[in-house]
Amino acid sequence: MNSSASAVAWCERLGSAAASAPASGIAEVMRHGFGRNGIIPLWVGEGDEPTPAFICETAAESMARGETFYMPQPGIQQLRDGLAAYHDRLYGGLFGEPFPADRFYVTGSGMQAIQIAIRLVADPGDEVIVPTPAWPNFPAAVGVAGAKACQVPLRFDPAGWRLDLDDIAAAIGPRTKALFINSPSNPTGWTATEADLAAIVELCRRRDLWIIADEVYSRFTYGSDRPTTPSLHDHIVPDDRVLFVNTFSKNWAMTGWRVGWIEAPEAIGPAIENLIQYATSGVAVFMQRAAARALSEGESALSSLIDRARIGRDIVSTALAAIPGVSFAPPGGFYLFFRVDGVSNSTEFAATLIKEADVGLAPGSAFGAGGEGFFRLCFARNPDDLSEACARFANWMSRRA
Amino acid sequence: MNSSASAVAWCERLGSAAASAPASGIAEVMRHGFGRNGIIPLWVGEGDEPTPAFICETAAESMARGETFYMPQPGIQQLRDGLAAYHDRLYGGLFGEPFPADRFYVTGSGMQAIQIAIRLVADPGDEVIVPTPAWPNFPAAVGVAGAKACQVPLRFDPAGWRLDLDDIAAAIGPRTKALFINSPSNPTGWTATEADLAAIVELCRRRDLWIIADEVYSRFTYGSDRPTTPSLHDHIVPDDRVLFVNTFSKNWAMTGWRVGWIEAPEAIGPAIENLIQYATSGVAVFMQRAAARALSEGESALSSLIDRARIGRDIVSTALAAIPGVSFAPPGGFYLFFRVDGVSNSTEFAATLIKEADVGLAPGSAFGAGGEGFFRLCFARNPDDLSEACARFANWMSRRA
Numbered sequence: 001m002n003s004s005a006s007a008v009a010w011c012e013r014l015g016s017a018a019a020s021a022p023a024s025g026i027a028e029v030m031r032h033g034f035g036r037n038g039i040i041p042l043w044v045g046e047g048d049e050p051t052p053a054f055i056c057e058t059a060a061e062s063m064a065r066g067e068t069f070y071m072p073q074p075g076i077q078q079l080r081d082g083l084a085a086y087h088d089r090l091y092g093g094l095f096g097e098p099f100p101a102d103r104f105y106v107t108g109s110g111m112q113a114i115q116i117a118i119r120l121v122a123d124p125g126d127e128v129i130v131p132t133p134a135w136p137n138f139p140a141a142v143g144v145a146g147a148k149a150c151q152v153p154l155r156f157d158p159a160g161w162r163l164d165l166d167d168i169a170a171a172i173g174p175r176t177k178a179l180f181i182n183s184p185s186n187p188t189g190w191t192a193t194e195a196d197l198a199a200i201v202e203l204c205r206r207r208d209l210w211i212i213a214d215e216v217y218s219r220f221t222y223g224s225d226r227p228t229t230p231s232l233h234d235h236i237v238p239d240d241r242v243l244f245v246n247t248f249s250k251n252w253a254m255t256g257w258r259v260g261w262i263e264a265p266e267a268i269g270p271a272i273e274n275l276i277q278y279a280t281s282g283v284a285v286f287m288q289r290a291a292a293r294a295l296s297e298g299e300s301a302l303s304s305l306i307d308r309a310r311i312g313r314d315i316v317s318t319a320l321a322a323i324p325g326v327s328f329a330p331p332g333g334f335y336l337f338f339r340v341d342g343v344s345n346s347t348e349f350a351a352t353l354i355k356e357a358d359v360g361l362a363p364g365s366a367f368g369a370g371g372e373g374f375f376r377l378c379f380a381r382n383p384d385d386l387s388e389a390c391a392r393f394a395n396w397m398s399r400r401a
Numbered sequence: 402m403n404s405s406a407s408a409v410a411w412c413e414r415l416g417s418a419a420a421s422a423p424a425s426g427i428a429e430v431m432r433h434g435f436g437r438n439g440i441i442p443l444w445v446g447e448g449d450e451p452t453p454a455f456i457c458e459t460a461a462e463s464m465a466r467g468e469t470f471y472m473p474q475p476g477i478q479q480l481r482d483g484l485a486a487y488h489d490r491l492y493g494g495l496f497g498e499p500f501p502a503d504r505f506y507v508t509g510s511g512m513q514a515i516q517i518a519i520r521l522v523a524d525p526g527d528e529v530i531v532p533t534p535a536w537p538n539f540p541a542a543v544g545v546a547g548a549k550a551c552q553v554p555l556r557f558d559p560a561g562w563r564l565d566l567d568d569i570a571a572a573i574g575p576r577t578k579a580l581f582i583n584s585p586s587n588p589t590g591w592t593a594t595e596a597d598l599a600a601i602v603e604l605c606r607r608r609d610l611w612i613i614a615d616e617v618y619s620r621f622t623y624g625s626d627r628p629t630t631p632s633l634h635d636h637i638v639p640d641d642r643v644l645f646v647n648t649f650s651k652n653w654a655m656t657g658w659r660v661g662w663i664e665a666p667e668a669i670g671p672a673i674e675n676l677i678q679y680a681t682s683g684v685a686v687f688m689q690r691a692a693a694r695a696l697s698e699g700e701s702a703l704s705s706l707i708d709r710a711r712i713g714r715d716i717v718s719t720a721l722a723a724i725p726g727v728s729f730a731p732p733g734g735f736y737l738f739f740r741v742d743g744v745s746n747s748t749e750f751a752a753t754l755i756k757e758a759d760v761g762l763a764p765g766s767a768f769g770a771g772g773e774g775f776f777r778l779c780f781a782r783n784p785d786d787l788s789e790a791c792a793r794f795a796n797w798m799s800r801r802a
Binding site: 006007009011013014015021023024046050051053059060064067068071073109112121122124125126140141144177210241253256257258267270271277278279280282283284285286287 | 460513666
């Protein structure tokens with residue numbers, strides 16, 4: 001048996017959910033760039049600044065104090081209190097009261113927050129609606145749970161992507177349990193307006209759906225004086241079924257830490273604790289101490305990251321707007337998601353771009369329905385690298401034309 | 402609506418797998434002891450020594466170097482190489498060759514290794530056989546995955562617990578996909594002999610089952626010169642379907658870190674990578690650096706922990722053997738699992754013991770079929786605490802008689 005036949009034989013021995021879990025389309029393209037000197041990698045959703053030193057030092061001090069034992073499953077009290085206080089500062093309380101610490105559950109990454117949120121609301125065979133283009137890990141995690149992700153494409157217009165509530169309503173079936181709302185969206189940058197959010201909440205109340213709310217990029221606001229983009233926090237009442245999934249990754253340059261949180265109605269806390277117990281059984285105390293310090297003293301570090309992203313956003317918006325055949329809506333979060341006229345295979349296009357111009361983009365096809373022909377570029381990076389990448393891309397496009 | 406009615410209403414809105422995930426019976430008893438001064442807690446599977454300083458320092462140095470970015474999903478090469486070398490030292494290679502690094506996948510805890518292993522082999526509705534008494538998180542994780550854990554009790558005898566292969570064979574049905582083998586066992590201390598392992602492998606070959614092998618406590622050998630208890634590594638051929646799940650928690654006093662690994666046939670590596678991606682998307686690089694150093698330089702720290710556990714094991718074995726009505730088989734791993742004559746509700750008994758004698762034990766009922774009437778005591782602890790706990794227990798038992 002040759003080794004590829006052997007791999008097939010082994011995979012036939014796996015469960016179908018495991019065998020059918022898709023590889024990330026982003027990772028597939030990244031392989032083309034692996035080990036290339038001089039490539040400018042704009043494909044991953046991650047800045048290029050390491051975690052601020054004061055956060056790292058907090059973790060090191062905690063370890064040195066011997067905080068290396070098992071921990072409470074929902075998270076240490078200091079961090080749950082810190083999350084409540086942080087949300088109070090951003091949203092001025094919830095339901096007319098300060099946020100209770102019991103709404104917050106610390107998870108081993110935003111990804112795990114999503115895994116647990118899906119498991120909370122969807123049994124095998126159930127459905128979850130996902131507006132697309134979307135971060136591929138969300139629908140993939142739905143599939144791994146044995147449920148089905150129903151993709152509903154956003155409408156593209158250079159004036160802005162648009163979520164059509166009628167499209168969502170039409171996708172609701174008898175087994176639909178939840179709607180995933182990611183605003184600002186990775187990859188499109190679509191950002192829900194207050195009116196969008198009010199309509200989404202109303203629809204989900206009427207059709208008896210959970211909302212899994214991913215507002216991970218909400219602090220990265222452009223052209224507004226408010227500390228966040230519009231949030232479901234300002235639209236819900238105590239009976240609304242909303243699970244917020246979030247992460248320390250983007251706000252405090254902690255992508256490599258794998259620490260996130262779920263915010264949920266306190267009444268389902270025991271179910272969340274159990275799912276944490278049977279997933280990874282908690283997050284290291286020393287990481288939680290560091291995360292708590294990021295919340296309480298990280299606001300100026302976050303401001304610097306936002307300023308840097310704003311500069312990056314301006315650079316790439318200006319540069320790409322000048323390239324014939326390129327179109328895009330106003331970018332949000334960390335991303336500019338642009339279309340190149342005439343491209344029908346974005347994976348192949350991205351692979352060629354790597355080889356010929358040393359610029360790394362994520363292919364739109366990786367983001368599901370409505371993504372083909374588009375490319376995602378992360379602008380939360382060094383401005384010089386962004387300028388150089390755009391120049392290389394413009395030059396390559398002009399030679400290609 | 403009162404708050405308990407409200408909690409019921411909320412839970413009716415959850416998926417059934419989430420709503421039915423059981424709370425840990427160990428945690429339930431621990432609640433009785435929460436905040437009690439002077440209690441000696443022997444209920445958790447964790448030593449009382451913090452992580453060795455050189456391991457913590459390695460993590461701190463890595464963070465300070467800025468290793469805070471996303472990481473390869475299977476783990477950093479240094480740690481995968483380190484795991485291969487560690488296994489070479491213990492088992493002298495595999496299938497006549499050095500262990501390949503590609504067999505090893507770093508996970509966010511041993512618990513996550515189990516979660517992923519179950520997901521790899523069992524779809525919703527499938528069955529996994531679990532010899533019991535067993536660590537409750539294993540069958541609970543099977544349930545969360547939508548599969549069914551079929552409990553097969555070991556046979557208790559003070560001369561030793563015994564796994565009856567006929568009992569296992571009788572439990573195999575058309576949807577049985579895997580057999581869980583935990584040796585040395587948490588909580589019973591049962592340790593498979595070479596003959597047991599040979600028979601288990603033969604049965605699983607014949608009946609087309611995966612083995613999920615948990616040899617987490619294998620380094621804690623008592624009364625043998627070999628560096629590990631008997632291992633499936635010495636019984637398998639390349640076609641055997643065995644997933645080893647393991648952790649850094651016990652060997653290097655890293656319970657609070659949440660770092661583990663899966664060892665698996667290389668052919669299913671892509672499926673494992675995807676399941677890691679959609680679970681927590683990897684483990685912090687700085688933790689992996691620390692784990693690699695634990696492997697390469699942690700052997701003397703591990704020896705000290707083994708010596709300490711051996712002393713603890715002798716203390717509790719001698720003390721409990723002298724208490725009328727108490728019986729147990731030779732303890733293994735971190736645990737002595739003993740029966741108290743006439744006890745039919747171990748949860749209630751354990752709660753009373755906390756209140757009246759300030760000794761914390763895990764109730765046998767938490768460990769599934771065959772566990773009622775027993776109690777688990779962790780002896781990987783300070784010898785003075787163990788002596789004092791045993792004295793308190795003996796005294797309380799004599800007053801109770």
